[in-house]
Amino acid sequence: VYFDLEKAAAEGVIEQFGEPPSEGQEKWDIAVTDSRMNFRLTPVDDGNEDAWEPGKAVLYPLKKPMDEDSDWSYPWLEGSKGPVAGIDYVSTVTATFTKLKKKPEVGRWIQAVSTTIARYIFTELEDVKMKNNGFLLKYVTESGDPATQFVSFDSPALADPEFRPYMDICYIPSVRPVPCTEGQLVYYDLNADTYIARDNLVHGAEEHLFIGNSGWAGKARTLIDFDINSFNTDLTELFDDAESVYLRLWYEGAELSKPYNDPRQMERKLAAHKIQKAWNEAHATSNVASQSGDNKNKWEKEMMGELNDYDPDVIATDIISEGEDQHNIYFNITSVFKDWAADKSSDHGIVIKDSQHESVPGYFLKFASLNHPDPTVRPYLMICQKKPICEPEDLHHKRSTTMLCEQGERHAETSARQRTVPVRQMTAVRGLRLLHRCQCSLGSVPHLKNV
Numbered sequence: 001v002y003f004d005l006e007k008a009a010a011e012g013v014i015e016q017f018g019e020p021p022s023e024g025q026e027k028w029d030i031a032v033t034d035s036r037m038n039f040r041l042t043p044v045d046d047g048n049e050d051a052w053e054p055g056k057a058v059l060y061p062l063k064k065p066m067d068e069d070s071d072w073s074y075p076w077l078e079g080s081k082g083p084v085a086g087i088d089y090v091s092t093v094t095a096t097f098t099k100l101k102k103k104p105e106v107g108r109w110i111q112a113v114s115t116t117i118a119r120y121i122f123t124e125l126e127d128v129k130m131k132n133n134g135f136l137l138k139y140v141t142e143s144g145d146p147a148t149q150f151v152s153f154d155s156p157a158l159a160d161p162e163f164r165p166y167m168d169i170c171y172i173p174s175v176r177p178v179p180c181t182e183g184q185l186v187y188y189d190l191n192a193d194t195y196i197a198r199d200n201l202v203h204g205a206e207e208h209l210f211i212g213n214s215g216w217a218g219k220a221r222t223l224i225d226f227d228i229n230s231f232n233t234d235l236t237e238l239f240d241d242a243e244s245v246y247l248r249l250w251y252e253g254a255e256l257s258k259p260y261n262d263p264r265q266m267e268r269k270l271a272a273h274k275i276q277k278a279w280n281e282a283h284a285t286s287n288v289a290s291q292s293g294d295n296k297n298k299w300e301k302e303m304m305g306e307l308n309d310y311d312p313d314v315i316a317t318d319i320i321s322e323g324e325d326q327h328n329i330y331f332n333i334t335s336v337f338k339d340w341a342a343d344k345s346s347d348h349g350i351v352i353k354d355s356q357h358e359s360v361p362g363y364f365l366k367f368a369s370l371n372h373p374d375p376t377v378r379p380y381l382m383i384c385q386k387k388p389i390c391e392p393e394d395l396h397h398k399r400s401t402t403m404l405c406e407q408g409e410r411h412a413e414t415s416a417r418q419r420t421v422p423v424r425q426m427t428a429v430r431g432l433r434l435l436h437r438c439q440c441s442l443g444s445v446p447h448l449k450n451v
Contacts, residue, residue, distance in 0.1 A: 001066075001135050002066045002132075002133075002135070003134075005118070005169065006121075009030055009171065013028045013171075013173050014028075017173050020173075028173040028175070029173070029175070029176060030122045030171045030173060031172050031327060032122055032169060032170070033115075033170045033171060033172060033325060033326040033327075034115050034168075034169075034170040035113070035114040035167065035168060035170065036112070036114060036167070037059060037097075037111065037112045037114045037166075037167045037168075038111050038168070039097070039109070039110055039137075039153040039154070040107065040108070040109050041105075041106070041109070041110060041151070041152070041153060041154075042107075042153060042154050043103060043104055043105070043106055046150070048149050050148040052148065053142070053146075053148050054101045054141065055099070055100060055142050055147065056096050056097055056099050056100065056139070056142075057096075057097040057112075057138070057151055058095070058096050058138050058139075058140050059097070059112060059114070059117075059136070060089040060090055060094055060138065061090045061120075061130055061132075062090075062136055063088055063133065064088070065134065066133060083136055088136075089136045090130070093117055093130070094117075095112035095114040096113075097111065098110040099142075100151070104151070116376075117130075118169050119374060119377065122171070123376040125187055125375075125376065172325075172326075177246050177330040177332065178240075178243055178244065178246060178382070178384045180239065182239070183240075183385055184239075184385045184386070184387045185385075186382070186383050187380050187382050188230065188383060189230075189370075190224060190225065190379055192349070193209060193223065193281060194222075194284050195209045195211070195220050195221060195222045196220065196223065196284060196285055197210070197221075198217065198218035198219065199217060199218075199286070202282065202285055204281030204282050204283075205281075205282075206371060207368070208252070208366050208372070209249075209366070210365065210366055211354055212358070212363060213354065213357070213358055213360060213362060213364070214255075214256055214363060214364045217364075219358050220364055221303060221352065222351065222352045222367065223279060223284060224247065224350055224351075225281075225349030226337075226340075228337075228340040228341060228347040229344060231383075233341045236385050236386075237386045238334065238337075238384070238385060239386050240334075241334070241338070242334060243332055244334050244337075244383060244385070245334040245382075245383050245384075246330045246333065246382050247331040247379065247381055248329070248330055248380055249328070249331075249367045249368070249379050250327075250368040250377035250378075250379070251326060251329050251366070251367055252366045253324075253325065253326060254362075254365055255363060255364050255365075255366045266322055266360065267320070267321045267357075268319070268357055269317055269318075269356035269357075270329075270355070270365075271314045271316075271354075272314065272315045272316045272351070273311055273350060273353070274311040274313070274315060274339070274350060275304075275309070275310050275349050275350060275351050276308060277297075277299070277308065279349075283296075286299075286302050287302055304351060314355070315331070315336050316331040316333060317355070318330070318331060331352070333350060336350065367379070
């Protein structure tokens with residue numbers, strides 16, 4: 001089955017919100033908050049009296065565009081073996097439908113949560129993005145034994161549109177904090193993240209980060225680190241010294257720590273500060289920053305102290321109001337990023353805390369961490385860099401020339417992972433053989449986790 005998701009979303013967001021208000025941004029970025037797929041069952045009365053095998057219909061994204069002439073052997077790479085997991089379809093990103101304990105009745109609708117699939121399709125991260133090629137539906141029995149009967153659904157070609165399968169996508173349009181139309185927008189993975197709370201436990205391997213105060217568990221602060229060594233400071237320049245580096249976090253909503261009987265959800269102002277001391281996500285707690293063997297490197301005071309543990313000056317802020325739903329939030333950390341680039345030993349990351357109501361009990365604000373199973377919502381840096389420049393340098397002692405080194409520029413793109421600077425000999429016009437050196441300023445390659 002195939003859903004034209006891109007067309008539907010593109011037309012829907014323009015209809016609802018108009019053109020992107022950010023100058024230079026050609027289209028909205030879409031942040032998916034929820035998605036559901038719905039199919040109507042139409043069981044076939046084929047006289048099959050075999051016992052029904054309980055199980056679920058599972059939907060898998062296809063690796064190649066759907067072919068309406070498909071059968072059991074075509075167009076699958078293994079031929080008569082049919083579609084094979086990992087070869088013909090993605091088996092790690094799925095949507096699972098309602099369990100069918102018995103042979104379903106005619107006209108019953110079943111539903112699957114397809115949020116993760118939709119996020120893979122609409123993410124701005126090219127290394128994670130999944131092309132919408134359509135989907136394969138497969139019935140998976142609870143026992144692992146082969147299915148004994150067919151499960152059939154109404155087709156998208158059904159005359160009555162009321163009963164055709166459909167997909168709901170809830171999304172919010174997102175305007176990038178920096179359109180970067182004249183520069184080169186590059187996404188960088190983070191090096192580490194965790195949160196600290198007064199439970200004095202290590203939270204560095206958890207799927208979420210927390211900020212705020214739940215009342216029962218007390219206040220929580222989030223620590224985030226970026227490895228400045230993965231950014232090639234010698235060959236890469238920021239496009240704008242004031243607004244080029246943004247930390248993006250995915251806000252999942254407010255969460256209450258249990259037990260607590262009088263929660264208050266309120267507006268919280270988040271403030272980012274530069275961390276002054278080395279820390280490690282495998283050991284960081286409310287009292288300890290890092291540990292080497294039996295030696296613990298402690299914070300100056302519980303939950304970090306100003307001046308020695310973090311700089312009291314605020315780098316960036318964001319306000320999350322009461323009742324806000326899921327969305328991206330961005331912190332402009334250009335100033336501290338420049339400090340790290342100038343002195344790489346000073347890169348200890350940032351701490352984000354509630355600067356408005358941290359002592360007031362209520363809810364924690366929950367964000368996706370680097371350990372979140374969905375890579376599309378993990379935190380990252382987005383950096384607007386100056387585009388690679390490739391200008392020739394004439395080494396002939398009497399002549400100079402101006403030439404756009406397009407070949408060198410293309411070479412620079414294909415050689416970026418080796419961080420090589422191409423050097424080519426070229427023949428200039430009018431029969432003069434000159435040696436030109438194409439010196440390209442290459443954007444550094446983002447360090448991305450395997451997903």
